[in-house]
Amino acid sequence: xxxxxxxxxxxxxxxxxxxxxxxxxxxxxxxxxxxxxxxxxxxxxxxxxxxxxxxxxxxxxxxxxxxxxxxxxxxxxxxxxxxxxxxxxxxxxxxxxxxxxxxxxxxxxxxxxxxxxxxxxxxxxxxxxxxxxxxxxxxxxxxxxxxxxxxxxxxxxxxxxxxxxxxxxxxxxxxxxxxxxxxxxxxxxxxxxxxxxxxxxxxxxxxxxxxxxxxxxxxxxxxxxxxxxxxxxxxxxxxxxxxxxxxxxxxxxxxxxxxxxxxxxxxxxxxxxxxxxxxxxxxxxxxxxxxxxxxxxxxxxxxxxxxxxxxxxxxxxxxxxxxxxxxxxxxxxxxxxxxxxxxxxxxxxxxxxxxxxxxxxxxxxxxxxxxxxxxxxxxxxxxxxxxxxxxxxxxxxxxxxxxxxxxxxxxxxxxxxxxxxxxxxxxx
Amino acid sequence: xxxxxxxxxxxxxxxxxxxxxxxxxxxxxxxxxxxxxxxxxxxxxxxxxxxxxxxxxxxxxxxxxxxxxxxxxxxxxxxxxxxxxxxxxxxxxxxxxxxxxxxxxxxxxxxxxxxxxxxxxxxxxxxxxxxxxxxxxxxxxxxxxxxxxxxxxxxxxxxxxxxxxxxxxxxxxxxxxxxxxxxxxxxxxxxxxxxxxxxxxxxxxxxxxxxxxxxxxxxxxxxxxxxxxxxxxxxxxxxxxxxxxxxxxxxxxxxxxxxxxxxxxxxxxxxxxxxxxxxxxxxxxxxxxxxxxxxxxx
Numbered sequence: 065x066x067x068x069x070x071x072x073x074x075x076x077x078x079x080x081x082x083x084x085x086x087x088x089x090x091x092x093x094x095x096x097x098x099x100x101x102x103x104x105x106x107x108x109x110x111x112x113x114x115x116x117x118x119x120x121x122x123x124x125x126x127x128x129x130x131x132x133x134x135x136x137x138x139x140x141x142x143x144x145x146x147x148x149x150x151x152x153x154x155x156x157x158x159x160x161x162x163x164x165x166x167x168x169x170x171x172x173x174x175x176x177x178x179x180x181x182x183x184x185x186x187x188x189x190x191x192x193x194x195x196x197x198x199x200x201x202x203x204x205x206x207x208x209x210x211x212x213x214x215x216x217x218x219x220x221x222x223x224x225x226x227x228x229x230x231x232x233x234x235x236x237x238x239x240x241x242x243x244x245x246x247x248x249x250x251x252x253x254x255x256x257x258x259x260x261x262x263x264x265x266x267x268x269x270x271x272x273x274x275x276x277x278x279x280x281x282x283x284x285x286x287x288x289x290x291x292x293x294x295x296x297x298x299x300x301x302x303x304x305x306x307x308x309x310x311x312x313x314x315x316x317x318x319x320x321x322x323x324x325x326x327x328x329x330x331x332x333x334x335x336x337x338x339x340x341x342x343x344x345x346x347x348x349x350x351x352x353x354x355x356x357x358x359x360x361x362x363x364x365x366x367x368x369x370x371x372x373x374x375x376x377x378x379x380x381x382x383x384x385x386x387x388x389x390x391x392x393x394x395x396x397x398x399x400x401x402x403x404x405x406x407x408x409x410x411x412x413x414x415x416x417x418x419x420x421x422x423x424x425x426x427x428x429x430x431x432x433x434x435x436x437x438x439x440x441x442x443x444x445x446x447x448x449x450x451x452x453x454x455x456x457x458x459x460x461x462x463x464x465x466x467x468x469x470x471x472x473x474x475x476x477x478x479x480x481x482x483x484x485x486x487x488x489x490x491x492x
Numbered sequence: 493x494x495x496x497x498x499x500x501x502x503x504x505x506x507x508x509x510x511x512x513x514x515x516x517x518x519x520x521x522x523x524x525x526x527x528x529x530x531x532x533x534x535x536x537x538x539x540x541x542x543x544x545x546x547x548x549x550x551x552x553x554x555x556x557x558x559x560x561x562x563x564x565x566x567x568x569x570x571x572x573x574x575x576x577x578x579x580x581x582x583x584x585x586x587x588x589x590x591x592x593x594x595x596x597x598x599x600x601x602x603x604x605x606x607x608x609x610x611x612x613x614x615x616x617x618x619x620x621x622x623x624x625x626x627x628x629x630x631x632x633x634x635x636x637x638x639x640x641x642x643x644x645x646x647x648x649x650x651x652x653x654x655x656x657x658x659x660x661x662x663x664x665x666x667x668x669x670x671x672x673x674x675x676x677x678x679x680x681x682x683x684x685x686x687x688x689x690x691x692x693x694x695x696x697x698x699x700x701x702x703x704x705x706x707x708x709x710x711x712x713x714x715x716x717x718x719x720x721x722x723x724x725x726x727x728x729x730x731x732x733x734x735x736x737x738x739x740x741x742x743x744x745x746x747x748x749x750x751x752x753x754x755x756x757x758x759x760x761x762x763x764x765x766x767x768x769x770x771x772x773x774x775x776x777x778x779x780x781x782x783x784x785x786x787x788x789x790x
Contacts, residue, residue: 185782186782187782187783187784188777188778188779189777189778189779209520211519214511215509215511215526216780216781216782217782219527219528219530219531219780219781219782220780220782222528223528223531223778223780229520229522229527230520230522231520232520233518233519233520234511234519234520235519236511266784268785268787270787270789271787271789273789274789274790337787339784339785339786339787340782340783340784340785342782343511360785362781362785363781363782364511366509367509367510367511367512368511368512369512370510370512370513379785379786379787379788380787380788380789381787381788381789381790382790412512412513413512417514421519424518424519425519425520428520
């Protein structure tokens with residue numbers, strides 16, 4: 065597992081990597097995580113419960129937790145790790161992580177096979193997209209398989225990185241259903257609509273700001289509970305002030321992941337107004353906690369839940385109000401059973417299942433014949449008149465650098481890991 | 493990218509685009525008809541046509557012609573082939589002509605223009621005139637110590653900036669404030685005039701040059717945006733006059749310079765739009781469900 069984004073940071077990707085690793089460990093695989101260091105405390109090698117080894121590579125961080133693309137300077141760090149841990153597969157995560165991309169680039173020197181998981185959607189026509197898609201295309205050029213979290217994300221990644229769709233797998237996210245147990249609440253007239261989201265433009269806060277007062281005006285027994293923080297917080301505060309809804313719209317501010325359930329159980333409807341979403345783990349957590357979900361029909365969201373557990377709205381104000389009205393009617397009629405919803409989500413998504421499906425990907429790529437260096441160079445040069453040549457040079461220099469490293473730090477001098485941590489042995 | 497999947501010959505009918513149900517297909521199954529079904533190419537794309545592009549590029553042409561006219565005035569002042577007094581009178585005449593045109597255009601658009609605002613314009617015009625007159629000795633010595641090579645390079649850089657940042661668009665309705673870039677553009681051009689002024693040898697020449705630059709780079713762009721409401725023929729006529737003036741003035745210095753200006757202006761007006769029209773064949777805008785939706789808020 066290689067990714068820039070990992071503990072002690074918190075977030076969807078970090079959580080995904082941790083849980084997937086732990087489940088792979090449980091199934092008897094050996095997992096090592098490589099991420100950048102978090103000075104001054106998180107440096108060197110750390111062990112996480114239950115026996116997950118994390119290498120913190122001391123390379124400088126550029127923005128929002130991602131390292132500067134280094135290409136060559138990462139090789140002296142990753143080489144001893146890969147060798148001493150006897151790695152056979154590199155699994156990179158997140159397209160904005162340069163660690164993941166570089167590890168995939170270097171893998172062929174060690175005969176290691178590669179998998180890449182893409183967690184997000186990118187537009188193909190904005191500046192971020194244009195810049196990062198070329199980087200991604202270069203990195204995934206020679207990847208053995210890619211994993212996306214939804215069918216929409218898969219189409220997006222195939223287009224962005226110019227991949228053969230048959231090497232791209234769709235494996236959704238999952239959640240630990242036990243952490244999102246619904247709570248039996250005494251019947252009451254008040255209906256609470258919960259929103260938990262980063263308060264940013266992409267999360268559709270404008271829609272929330274426009275529709276919340278209208279819903280409050282139409283239904284005197286509806287309350288809003290909004291968790292999260294961000295640049296659009298001020299808009300929400302102004303809206304609340306303007307419509308005098310201080311007693312009906314509660315803004316709780318930033319919520320840590322462990323508190324999400326405590327917030328969710330206070331409501332009956334979950335509203336998601338995102339404008340783009342690869343998967344939508346937030347609404348899955350809400351559905352698991354027994355809330356009825358109302359969401360905008362964007363990205364991979366329509367794939368996540370069956371039609372009877374969710375109401376969709378187009379991303380416009382009237383439709384959001386309409387969908388909420390429908391949801392309130394369903395709740396009032398008592399047609400939604402939280403405990404049944406919980407059981408259903410539990411049967412749909414589990415980490416055991418996801419891990420098994422990921423294992424299938426690993427097995428598939430081990431069966432395939434590796435791409436030889438000549439094919440790699442050839443494919444790299446096809447990237448484009450400029451990028452192709454740049455990446456071709458990087459590839460060739462990388463190979464030469466590798467031989468220098470082999471000569472300067474011979475493999476015999478590396479301290480190999482001889483005995484692995486064995487969970488079964490530990491529990492004896 | 494072919495959507496043939498020979499390994500799986502099962503009927504695609506029971507494939508669904510869902511994640512919550514485990515389907516009897518491997519995770520890398522490519523559904524032939526569903527895969528990328530929502531992809532739309534060049535959905536909201538209206539191709540440019542040559543005629544309107546040529547007309548739109550006349551703004552750029554006028555802008556560049558202006559710079560060359562200014563450079564010619566500078567050279568004439570530097571080489572004492574023009575009398576600075578004549579340039580000052582020319583600037584005043586240009587101001588009056590421009591102001592009358594402005595008023596006429598405003599009247600045609602039905603704008604209200606009171607006596608008070610007229611007097612305000614006159615007041616500030618006289619104020620700028622006097623301020624420049626009194627500042628001329630200062631402006632002359634401001635960058636005198638800098639070597640001429642640096643001055644040429646700096647002026648070239650500033651004029652490039654002026655051309656790149658200028659606002660060539662038609663004014664939109666209810667647009668009260670000017671864009672930051674157009675203000676920067678104006679400042680770059682005035683700075684260029686100030687650094688060039690330090691190469692002149694009399695205070696009166698400096699005053700004439702800076703006054704002329706104010707007409708050319710601060711007031712003319714305002715008028716140019718007003719001109720968008722006039723018929724296309726009139727704008728083409730103005731462009732023709734400015735182009736002719738710049739070419740003839742520059743070729744008086746050297747015929748080589750004249751040819752350069754001529755080819756530059758022809759390229760901007762006729763070749764560049766053709767290139768843009770031609771390049772549209774490579775336009776490939778891809779849209780799909782992953783795009784960030786645009787919220788409609790009433």
